Amino acid sequence: MFIIWRARTLTQIIIAAATIVLFMAIFYWQNGAIATLVGQQPPSAIYKVDTNRRIVALTFDISWGDQMAPKVLHVLKNKGVTKATFFLSGPWTLQKSEIAKQIRDMGYEIGSHGYKHDNFTEHSNDWIRSQVTKAEQAIYDVTGVKTRLIRTPNGDFDKRVLRTLHDMGYTVIQWHTDSLDWKNPGVGAITQRVLTRAVPGDIILLHASDTCKQTDQALPAIIDGLRQKGFEFVTVSELLQEASPKSKLE
Structure with missing residues (x-):
């Protein structure tokens, strides 16, 4: 017993x-x-990198229109800026394929801006995967680029979204300096905001959609001002290779 x-x-x-x-x-x-x-950090969004080099990444989101993007590309070419990163939405890429191809042909880096411009946190994991896959296929069909970087619509994410995107092989890219060009606050305000906030390893948020009406006018002074401060321009991928990312989850 x-x-x-x-x-x-x-x-x-x-x-x-x-x-x-x-x-x-x-x-x-x-x-x-x-x-x-097990010695791994949970996935996080990248805002900037820690580096002693005076380098920054100019990034442009595009989801609508065909007027601003060519103007932005014209400024970049005239100013001799050969390194920048464009985050393209799937529908825009399909509708404005010639501009998307021009971005590729000029040697700029291409990332994903999703498909439908909705907040990812308001949808299921399956919806997120479907939207990102559709955008990835659209961008690939037009440009031949298989995207691995993504900026979520409206910069919206949480831990669940980060995990889902990470499992799909994506790195979520945010920004340290927001130009606020999407508010159309005035050319001087956009320029001053970028030049006073940019730091080494910065990711700078700009837009090339038609809703942003002052970006092309502010961009020359932004480029000149950053160069006067000793900054060089790199792509986001080059920035990530520079140093260990400094990231945060909001």
């Missing part, structure tokens, strides 16, 4: 311990801690 009682007690202890381990695993998984326990 004593042996049977000990066996039952041992079985109960094992079951109880296994239950505790299971609940702990669920807790850690939900809080992104399992990756940390």
Whole structure:
């Protein structure tokens, strides 16, 4: 009887311990801690990188129109800026394929800006995967570029969205300096904001959609001002290779 009682007690202890381990695993998984326990950081959005070099990445989001993008490309060419990153939405790429090809042919880096311009946090993981896949295919069909960088519509994300995109092989790119050109606050205001906020390793947010009506006018002074401060222009991918990313989750 004593042996049977000990066996039952041992079985109960094992079951109880296994239950505790299971609940702990669920807790850690939900809080992104399992990756940390095995020596990996949970996925995060990249805002800038830590570097001593005076380099910055000019980035342009495009989701609508065909007037501003050619003007921006014209300024970049005239100013001799050969390195920049454009985040293109899927529908825009299909509708304005010639401009998308021009961006590629001029040697600029291309990333994804998703498909439908909705906040990812308001949709399921399946919806996110479907939208990103559609955008990836559209950009590839037009430009031959397989995107690995993404800027989510409206810069909207949370831990769940980051995990979903990471599992798809994407790196989420945010920004450290927002030009606020999307508010059309005036050419001087856009220029001054960028020049006073830019730091080494910065990712600078600009737009080349038609809703932003002052970007091309502000861009020459932004480029000249950054150069006067000793900055050089690189793509986002080159920036990420420079140093360990400094990232944060909002």
